[in-house]
Amino acid sequence: MTARIHIVGIGDDGLEGLTGHAKSLIASAEVLVGAATLLQRIPEDHPAQKLACDGGLQEIQDCLRDLPDRPTVILADGDPLFYGIARFLTEVIGKEHVEIVPHVSSMQLAFARVKESWDDAYLTNLAVQPLDRVVEQIRSAERVGLFTTEAIPPAAVAEALLDRRIDYFHAYVCENLGTPNETVTQGDLQSIRGQTFSPLNVMVLIRRTGAADLPKGQWRRRLFGNPDEVFLQSRPKRGLMTPSEVRCIALAELELQPETVMWDVGAGSGALAIEAAGIAHAGKVYAIEMDAEDYSLMLENASRFEVPSLVPVHGRAPEAWKDLPSPSAVFVGGTGRIVPALVAAAAERMASGRIVINVSSPDNLVAVQATLDQAGFQVEVRMINIARGQHQMDRVRFEAMNPTFLIVGGR
The missing domain is CATH 3.40.50.150 (Vaccinia Virus protein VP39)
Structure with a gap:
């Protein structure tokens, strides 16, 4: 695998939202690798060989091992280095064989849409973090950005927070960012709990001014060193x-x-x-x-x-x-x-x-x-x-x- 491999971030708006450099890399690629949903954002008449890889990290590694020695672009969601696969890929392929071309992360777009800074926010992905652990991190945060999943949608997050009496956040759910169907819904957690949203969403939580953290409801008390x-x-x-x-x-x-x-x-x-x-x-x-x-x-x-x-x-x-x-x-x-x-x-x-x-x-x-x-x-x-x-x-x-x-x- 001596050919340089490019990892290109792509948004929900497909090729239209890419820079000229990213478009040229995809246009000249002879092999395109990525999840089926990402490959669908590439025109059908693109002559490159398309390799769909929708499994876990081991399947991705197996796919990379069998790559032909031709100019290759690996498609990734948004910024491949922000809760993306770029860190894993650079370890497998070797940094010397990889160039990363990021797209604007949907997390970045979400905070821009709600006009809030994200430099001190707690950011995470519910695809890789247990909900209970995320909720405890949210308890003491000022701003929160969450990549939700189909299994853990915004309504489930709101439910988990309210069950723990964490009700001091204003919530935004940003759907289909960067597309004509983009929607931003805002409200308190009680209203979010009763709604359904597109699977392509980012949830942003902003603490109400002056709200104190509520302690965890049930815990085994220690003599010292309590969480x-x-x-x-x-x-x-x-x-x-x-x-x-x-x-x-x-x-x-x-x-x-x-x-x-x-x-x-x-x-x-x-x-x-x-x-x-x-x-x-x-x-x-x-x-x-x-x-x-x-x-x-x-x-x-x-x-x-x-x-x-x-x-x-x-x-x-x-x-x-x-x-x-x-x-x-x-x-x-x-x-x-x-x-x-x-x-x-x-x-x-x-x-x-x-x-x-x-x-x-x-x-x-x-x-x-x-x-x-x-x-x-x-x-x-x-x-x-x-x-x-x-x-x-x-x-x-x-x-x-x-x-x-x-x-x-x-x-």
């Missing part, structure tokens, strides 16, 4: 301050005992403080938060988890802790220049114990480390890089979270 989605959290402002993986490490480093008195400074919606209170069940965990919205969410989360040792404190540190008992464990999370000053003030109240600070910037890392050194703490630093696995077709890819630093002090 992020079981907590009410403020969106789209910032979400949970401390993801579950970082929470686990921070709680371990705090060395909590049943009678511990702890402060959580900048507690957000309370995830870490609530789990700390479950460990320090005979002590007290004071969760200090100045933001009224996050404080309200913390109260609701605390009610759901039933942790009587948690004491929510609404106020700005350090003023908010002046009347609190001195802690033997302190967690500080947050951003901005005030973090080192808060650490210094908290350290003054600690006769002994552990302090853990979670920061995301190297500047704060250096400043906090210097502050703890000056206060006489023995300091250790952790940089945490977490990547969560996401299934894509029959493979797993890893989606990296932002790196974070934990500074641990003890005396």
Whole structure:
């Protein structure tokens, strides 16, 4: 297979929507390979040999193995590198034998039709992702783009979301994009649940302004490290301050005992403080938060988890802790220049114990480390890089979270 193979993206509008370069590649091809629905978009009088390949990845691989050594174009939907087959094909054929000519993705067209940015959206394909996993990702997203399937149409997506009380999205269903039959339907999830749509559709979900995430309805509660989605959290402002993986490490480093008195400074919606209170069940965990919205969410989360040792404190540190008992464990999370000053003030109240600070910037890392050194703490630093696995077709890819630093002090 020495001839260069071109992977050409094609839209629902067929040859009319292609660039001149893409048209010339298809016109000069002696072999055209693709799903039967894509081959139907090529004029019948095209002289090329047409090889329909509608099966899974193994059938595609078998088809490629038997390709004649002639100029070949493989047709793909939209952008072959966006939930398409280009990644698989380049691994099978070899990148040196392939040229990729993308078309506008129908996902890109859908967001253009509803006039919403998609640079921070959660995008996925229900053909390669289980619906339950997708729904849990949607729970905390601000914008969502879904390639639906005949087995999981927009109505089924709406039904699954509403069953989990996720009702805070405005929905658009974009059908037959780029064709004369193009249609965009919009409404709430309740109205989408009762409608049927063309199989060629993209579903876009936009979170209503100010809507908070609803927690997962049923889960097996853990002592710590509960999934992020079981907590009410403020969106789209910032979400949970401390993801579950970082929470686990921070709680371990705090060395909590049943009678511990702890402060959580900048507690957000309370995830870490609530789990700390479950460990320090005979002590007290004071969760200090100045933001009224996050404080309200913390109260609701605390009610759901039933942790009587948690004491929510609404106020700005350090003023908010002046009347609190001195802690033997302190967690500080947050951003901005005030973090080192808060650490210094908290350290003054600690006769002994552990302090853990979670920061995301190297500047704060250096400043906090210097502050703890000056206060006489023995300091250790952790940089945490977490990547969560996401299934894509029959493979797993890893989606990296932002790196974070934990500074641990003890005396």
